[in-house]
Each structure stands twice: as C-alpha cells, then as structure tokens.
Amino acid sequence: MPKPAINPRKRPRQTRSAATFDLVLEAAARILERGGLAAFNTNAIAERAGISIGSLYQYFPTKEAILAELIRRKRNILLGHMQTAAQQGQSARLAPAIDALIDAGIAHQLSRPNLARSLEYAESLLPITTETETLKQQIVHAIASVLAAHGIADPALAARDLAALTRGMIDSAGLFGETDAASLRNRVRRAVFGYLGIPQGKRRQAV
Amino acid sequence: MPKPAINPRKRPRQTRSAATFDLVLEAAARILERGGLAAFNTNAIAERAGISIGSLYQYFPTKEAILAELIRRKRNILLGHMQTAAQQGQSARLAPAIDALIDAGIAHQLSRPNLARSLEYAESLLPITTETETLKQQIVHAIASVLAAHGIADPALAARDLAALTRGMIDSAGLFGETDAASLRNRVRRAVFGYLGIPQGKRRQAV
DNA sequence: GCAATTTATGAGTAAATACTCACATATGCT
DNA sequence: AGCATATGTGAGTATTTACTCATAAATTGC
Incomplete structure (x- = not known):
C-alpha cells in the first residue's frame, strides 16, 4: 500500500538538476523495461542513473512518485x-x-x-x-x-x-x-x- | 529476477496438508486481489492463511512458486x-x-x-x-x-x-x-x- | 500402545530496500 | 571575490522480507 506522497518533491531550477531529474526517470524506465516492477527499487535506479541515492530523493519523495x-x-x-x-x-x-x-x-x-x-x-x-x-x-x-x-x-x-x-x-x-x-x-x-x-x-x- | 525454483516443493500426502496447501493459495489470491503484487509477500500470505511461515515453505520453495x-x-x-x-x-x-x-x-x-x-x-x-x-x-x-x-x-x-x-x-x-x-x-x-x-x-x- | 513418518511451528538470520542527514561542491549574483 | 542558494554525496538507519532450522505435534500403520 503506497504512501500518499506521489508528487515530485521539488522541481529542478537549474539546467543541471533538470538533467538529473530526467536521468532518474530514464533509468527508472529502463529498469521497468528489463526487470519489471519486481526489479524496481530506488537504489537500483540511482545506480543505473549514475547518481547518488541522495540526489534521487531530492526530487522524488517516494519510489511511487517516480x-x-x-x-x-x-x-x-x-x-x-x-x-x-x-x-x-x-x-x-x-x-x-x-x-x-x-x-x-x-x-x-x-x-x-x-x-x-x-x-x-x-x-x-x-x-x-x-x-x-x-x-x-x-x-x-x-x-x-x-x-x-x-x-x-x-x-x-x-x-x-x-x-x-x-x-x-x-x-x-x-x-x-x-x-x-x-x-x-x-x-x-x-x-x-x-x-x-x-x-x-x-x-x-x-x- | 526470480530464482529458478518455481515448482511446488512437495505435494501434500495427508488430507490435512492438502488443506494447508490450498489455504496458502487462497490467501495468496486474496492478497493479490486486494493489494496487487506490491503486497504479495510470504509473511503476509502465511498470516492471512492462518498458518505459520514454516508451513508455507514446506510446500512452496519460493514465493514465485506460489x-x-x-x-x-x-x-x-x-x-x-x-x-x-x-x-x-x-x-x-x-x-x-x-x-x-x-x-x-x-x-x-x-x-x-x-x-x-x-x-x-x-x-x-x-x-x-x-x-x-x-x-x-x-x-x-x-x-x-x-x-x-x-x-x-x-x-x-x-x-x-x-x-x-x-x-x-x-x-x-x-x-x-x-x-x-x-x-x-x-x-x-x-x-x-x-x-x-x-x-x-x-x-x-x-x- | 508404539515407532515411523508427515505436518506444523515460529523465533531467528541474512539480505534487500526505502529513506535520512550532515556535509561537500557547484552555480548565480553583485 | 564573496555570499547565498541550489545541487550532489553516500555512509548509515530502520524496516521489510525471503527463507531456515530445531523442535513439537499430529497422523499412520502395526
């Protein structure tokens, strides 16, 4: 049962962070594509996106938000x-x-x-x-x-x-x-x- | 990525164990029905079936087998x-x-x-x-x-x-x-x- | 009743996983 | 340059979860 938090945490303001935001989404998409929902977890997404887990949580409060x-x-x-x-x-x-x-x-x-x-x-x-x-x-x-x-x-x-x-x-x-x-x-x-x-x-x- | 073990561990021999086997399956079905794959875990299944987690694993080697x-x-x-x-x-x-x-x-x-x-x-x-x-x-x-x-x-x-x-x-x-x-x-x-x-x-x- | 076998138990373990936080670095502005 | 703000980091924590194992109880066949 997912939590209520479903919206992005904050919108990126600089271009560099917008890139990070998109990086997360594309990594998430690829993981879903290959392993389905079973493989969908935030650590894997951050790793595949090549960013730290902390950065991911700057923009998405929960994995459901992604x-x-x-x-x-x-x-x-x-x-x-x-x-x-x-x-x-x-x-x-x-x-x-x-x-x-x-x-x-x-x-x-x-x-x-x-x-x-x-x-x-x-x-x-x-x-x-x-x-x-x-x-x-x-x-x-x-x-x-x-x-x-x-x-x-x-x-x-x-x-x-x-x-x-x-x-x-x-x-x-x-x-x-x-x-x-x-x-x-x-x-x-x-x-x-x-x-x-x-x-x-x-x-x-x-x- | 699920493990290879996908078949039931052993078939029930006594009528009592056949009931347990079915209990697991029906509990699993109800959990899937209400909470989907996200809520599908062996502890929850055993609890809902009213049996111990050990009993569940007598018949199913992995949750994927269920x-x-x-x-x-x-x-x-x-x-x-x-x-x-x-x-x-x-x-x-x-x-x-x-x-x-x-x-x-x-x-x-x-x-x-x-x-x-x-x-x-x-x-x-x-x-x-x-x-x-x-x-x-x-x-x-x-x-x-x-x-x-x-x-x-x-x-x-x-x-x-x-x-x-x-x-x-x-x-x-x-x-x-x-x-x-x-x-x-x-x-x-x-x-x-x-x-x-x-x-x-x-x-x-x-x- | 008694041994052999089957079934049930649930505390416990190792691993996975969601998420935090104190701190570091980069960027924009004047 | 220097300050404020935005962004990035990753070790660390608390929780969840898959699964084991030693032991107990029930059932079967005699």
Whole structure:
C-alpha cells in the first residue's frame, strides 16, 4: 500500500538538476523495461542513473512518485497525439479519423511494450490522483468526441472499449516480439470497425 | 529476477496438508486481489492463511512458486472450458462456437478481475516454464482449431489476437466495476466478429 | 500402545530496500 | 571575490522480507 506522497518533491531550477531529474526517470524506465516492477527499487535506479541515492530523493519523495511521474509523462504525450488526431478527424470521414487514433496508440505502446505494460499495471496499484485520472478521461474523451461527431451510440462506452481492445492487442503483439506496425494496424482496424459496425475504409482480407 | 525454483516443493500426502496447501493459495489470491503484487509477500500470505511461515515453505520453495501454481491452476480451468467449448463448436456453426469461447473468457476473468490482472502481469515477469507456456499454447490452439475448422485465414494469429482483444476488454470492464456479463458479451462479440469479417449471429445495434 | 513418518511451528538470520542527514561542491549574483 | 542558494554525496538507519532450522505435534500403520 503506497504512501500518499506521489508528487515530485521539488522541481529542478537549474539546467543541471533538470538533467538529473530526467536521468532518474530514464533509468527508472529502463529498469521497468528489463526487470519489471519486481526489479524496481530506488537504489537500483540511482545506480543505473549514475547518481547518488541522495540526489534521487531530492526530487522524488517516494519510489511511487517516480512511477507516477513516468505515467504522467507518457500519458501526456499520448493525450497530445490523440487530441490532434481527434481534432483532425472531427470534420473528416470516420474511417481515417479512427486510423489516426489507432496509429497513435500503436506508436505509443509498441516502441517500448514492456515499459508500457509495467506502467499500466503499476497504475492500477497506485492511489488514484486527480491528475492522472483526468489525463485518462481526457484520452477517452478525445476518442469519444470523434465517435460522437459521427453518430456512434454511447460514445463514452465505445471509446473505453476500443481503447481497451486496442491496448490488449498491441500488448500481446509486443509480448510476442512483433514489430510490424502495419500488419498490427490492419488487424486492430478490423476489430475496431467491427465493433463500431461500420464498413472498413479500405477492404482487406484476413492477413 | 526470480530464482529458478518455481515448482511446488512437495505435494501434500495427508488430507490435512492438502488443506494447508490450498489455504496458502487462497490467501495468496486474496492478497493479490486486494493489494496487487506490491503486497504479495510470504509473511503476509502465511498470516492471512492462518498458518505459520514454516508451513508455507514446506510446500512452496519460493514465493514465485506460489504465483506459478496460481497461474497454473487458473490456466488449467480456463483451458478445460475452452476445450469443451471448442469441441462442441468444431462441427456447429461458427457464431455459436465463438460465443461459447467468449463466455468462457468472461467467466474466467470477470469474477475476480484484480486477481486475473495481477496474475497476468506476474506471468510476464516469471521465468517461462514449459508447463505454463504449453497451457497458454493449448488455449490459443483450442481457439485456433475452431477458426481453422471454419476456414478462417491464419487461425493461429487470429486466435492470439482475439484472445488479446477479449482479455483487454474484460480487464477494462473489470477495472470499471462492470458486472453485467451480458452487455460485455455483446460488445466483445461485435469486435470479434468484426475482426473475423463475418456477419454476427444475432444482429444487434450498438448498446 | 508404539515407532515411523508427515505436518506444523515460529523465533531467528541474512539480505534487500526505502529513506535520512550532515556535509561537500557547484552555480548565480553583485 | 564573496555570499547565498541550489545541487550532489553516500555512509548509515530502520524496516521489510525471503527463507531456515530445531523442535513439537499430529497422523499412520502395526
């Protein structure tokens, strides 16, 4: 049961400390990537980052705060991509808009699949902070807005389902070592369009 | 990085010890359910099981062995359900066969969603044992055999995708606190049939 | 009842791990 | 240069945790 302290301790003011801050996050990400949550401890992170344990604790009060910050950053990036995709898709036809959303999801999750998986699981363990929750809702909302604009019934539920289904497929592909985003995209497409009950943009038979 | 010891230390011989064995597993499951992998430690498990730590280590050489046994049992049950569903669906029409498989998945994952999620993640961290891997392959194979019997292209890949997509949707529903299996089933159905590019058994508009 | 075997106990140990603090060094400002 | 502030250090501490072992109790077979 993690403690309440979840936010960074202090923001770096000099450029040198900003570098340290990032060093910690990147080291943490690499450890999660290789050893998962089981290998995730502050001593290991400091060592891998090449800094002292004291420096780490200057910026992060608990190890959960490191996880939370990783989640926040990754989510923010995804949200940005999703929002631009959604905005462009608001007026266009539905199929290309969906494609853009799918591509954003694949790009987000397939580059470092183990990291994505660990963060995903870690989030389900962390106490819910308003900020992370808001980010999540915004992402779903971005998807839902596209669906709503094209008259899909219950867009909020559909958005949640589509995000989940897509995440599941990409995660599985990542575990299997797939790297061909195009093939994966096609398969996700079929499921998504099928769920929505709409004909696909370009017809394609089973891969 | 877990140690190689992954199998139970010894099998219980008397009925009393079989009860202890099960007590450990159920306590472990409850801890995973409530606190996730972060709360999963042998002292806590023994305490919750109401037995001594020494007794726990009579049957499980490491805590990873407990996880592995939980995974094995759960997988075995799922495999059983999947195989019967697959066998019945071999000769019947595709749609009802798929429905049976989906129902098995939902029953498996929606009753204790937090447990399922933790075990899923734990497995990605554990060293791969032949047995667990075989079970996984058998499950995918059961699905694939149904698909193959009905002429679906690349049944192995499709089976993997469908399992992943379904798992993702059920997991998300579980996190959200959904308990209505019927509604969920309908939505999963749409995605699955859409992926397969086949018309659905019963037409249903978006929920 | 009695020995052999199985099962249960829990104090104890060694190691891992989260986190602190007194101090050192670097940087910015005037 | 000199002061204030920001940043970096790592030995050290308290706690958690995986796991052992000597011993006790229960069960089985006779």
